[in-house]
Amino acid sequence: MRTEDLPTVRALDLFAAMSDESFADLMQGAFFQRFPPQVMLIEEGDTADFLYVVVEGMVEMIAQGNERETTIAVMEPVSTFILAAVLRDAVYLMSARTLERSRLLMIPAESIREAMERDPAFTRAMVRELAGAFRGVIKSLKSQKLRSAVERLANWLLVAHDDQGANGTVTLGIDKRTLAALLGMTPENLSRAFGTLRGYGIEVAGREIVLSRPDDLRGLAKSNPLIDDRET
Amino acid sequence: MRTEDLPTVRALDLFAAMSDESFADLMQGAFFQRFPPQVMLIEEGDTADFLYVVVEGMVEMIAQGNERETTIAVMEPVSTFILAAVLRDAVYLMSARTLERSRLLMIPAESIREAMERDPAFTRAMVRELAGAFRGVIKSLKSQKLRSAVERLANWLLVAHDDQGANGTVTLGIDKRTLAALLGMTPENLSRAFGTLRGYGIEVAGREIVLSRPDDLRGLAKSNPLIDDRET
DNA sequence: CGGTCGGTTGAAGCTAATCAATTAGAGTGG
DNA sequence: CCACTCTAATTGATTAGCTTCAACCGACCG
Structure with missing residues (x-):
């Protein structure tokens, strides 16, 4: 060993x-x-x-x-x-x-x-x-139970954004079908959810995501520390 | 004390x-x-x-x-x-x-x-x-994540039925709005879900539920011990 | 007897899933 | 390097499931 x-x-x-x-x-x-x-x-x-x-x-x-x-x-x-x-x-x-x-x-x-x-x-x-x-x-x-698919995605992105240094970009570590399953939706619906987020400053290019207006996204996401904060 | x-x-x-x-x-x-x-x-x-x-x-x-x-x-x-x-x-x-x-x-x-x-x-x-x-x-x-509302209700009923002695009836210990919230749906939808189950031998009278054909219900519920069995 | 509350029913709308077709990308082999 | 293939991802059209809003019913209670 x-x-x-x-x-x-x-x-x-x-x-x-x-x-x-x-x-x-x-x-x-x-x-x-x-x-x-x-x-x-x-x-x-x-x-x-x-x-x-x-x-x-x-x-x-x-x-x-x-x-x-x-x-x-x-x-x-x-x-x-x-x-x-x-x-x-x-x-x-x-x-x-x-x-x-x-x-x-x-x-x-x-x-x-x-x-x-x-x-x-x-x-x-x-x-x-x-x-x-x-x-x-x-x-x-x-x-x-409390959030819609788009909200779950928005919050997931914000957490990932923080984890990765909050520099306005997120790189997906998993493929989108896995992300979809994790967030409890179909790949098709994830794709459309990303589409919806385009209106909130999200740009998607493969596994690279740009968050051009994080505050807009936060407005939509209505993040909640009692759901989104990592356990310490 | x-x-x-x-x-x-x-x-x-x-x-x-x-x-x-x-x-x-x-x-x-x-x-x-x-x-x-x-x-x-x-x-x-x-x-x-x-x-x-x-x-x-x-x-x-x-x-x-x-x-x-x-x-x-x-x-x-x-x-x-x-x-x-x-x-x-x-x-x-x-x-x-x-x-x-x-x-x-x-x-x-x-x-x-x-x-x-x-x-x-x-x-x-x-x-x-x-x-x-x-x-x-x-x-x-x-x-x-894996079941529809009707399936969740069907399985919940089957578990309650077992708990209460499997004698063909279930008495709800909580009101229906609470049950709806527990099962992750609206009260209206729970009501309709009970309606759907009528086709599977379920009769509802207030808090008394009769399961006239439990096997029919099981067919619909597709129970799974890895979801429904109580931890011992 | 009127009022309240829990539950039901109906109609309409919305979210998400499904099915089908197309496009984009990554990797392979010539 | 380019065609070829395979899979992931997207897009469109449709359907299903569930929510919402509103009206209504019935039981219980003062």
Whole structure:
């Protein structure tokens, strides 16, 4: 196993507070694995055997049903996914698929549960992590239930704009169909939503978006920190 | 403080595993309080001062924004709410309002955080609780993004039917406007959705619903355990 | 008995999904 | 470098689902 990334993993909030021994134990059964793009890592309904950490690349969390499929979240380095299923020793509620060539750290679920038994600091970090994740989903649900498609897009753009330095441009890190699924709409509707935003100073050229009048956009978006602010 | 309900609280998964001392400490600063119906207990944006336990009555969790309001969940005895905000020492993401005359146990947020520092068994119970809550919201989000309004209602009815003994009838514990908000639709649309379900053996008389052909309903609902099953 | 409130019904409009066709772009191989 | 291919994205036309507004009904309550 390549160890040069271990410090990065160790630095995650989830692992930072735990003791050196606990961390060593945890990494005992863990391993890195590379995956090509568009690989299904897990399928909803599978039993939770591993906790995943995205070290490089990008992973899409997907929900299926009703002959449809929607994107719940997109995970970027360095973050974990399907923690809740692992902790409950339950079945995954979401599938995961790589969006790009990715490198993942896979930690056996059993190791996680054992570490929790032994290391209270780790357990507490887990509580913080889960509470944050919970709040994240609540925000998604609020966005979905309280906003129109155009509003969701506008707010997503404003958040991305801030993340990327608020210099008047946004570069999409994912393709538009994935963005559409994430925002809960069809690709066609996303395209039209971008069209609507043209009236608010948005120019789209492939994956490059220009926000020429952010304040106009904010007027439309009616951003709400209780939906849009990232958990700290 | 009335102590006759403490055993009930103690029996909750969240509190069952903790030590007697920890529990005593936790209850030290806690108190019961009665509220009339339709009282706003907390408003989203407030800082999290208390963890609430619904001991009697019913409480609605609400999200606001965009001059709208939607119901995220309805809490019944005996369960806790706004745990995540308390743990993160953050601001509430949801408001809470009593639906009926209710009695709540209020535990100071600080006590919860202290108990977590001292009692690892409590912290682990917290992890389980939060993981379960997380999975619950994911299910709501899936339902919202993958199903139509009629399908959401059909599945909600089937779950309620099971909960109430699967004897062919369901009694609504909440009024229809609240149910509509919970399912993410308008009251008018809920009314029409019930109308549609008449074709599947559903008869509605006030709060009494008869499911004369549950299998028909199941055919329409296309239930999915990964959305509809309760966390154990 | 009148009033209020929750629920229902009808009509109209709007948002978003669907279906179909076209265009744009990225990558491939000659 | 250019044609060729494949997929992503856009655009147009239509339909479906849901919301909105308004009127109405019926139960419960003072």
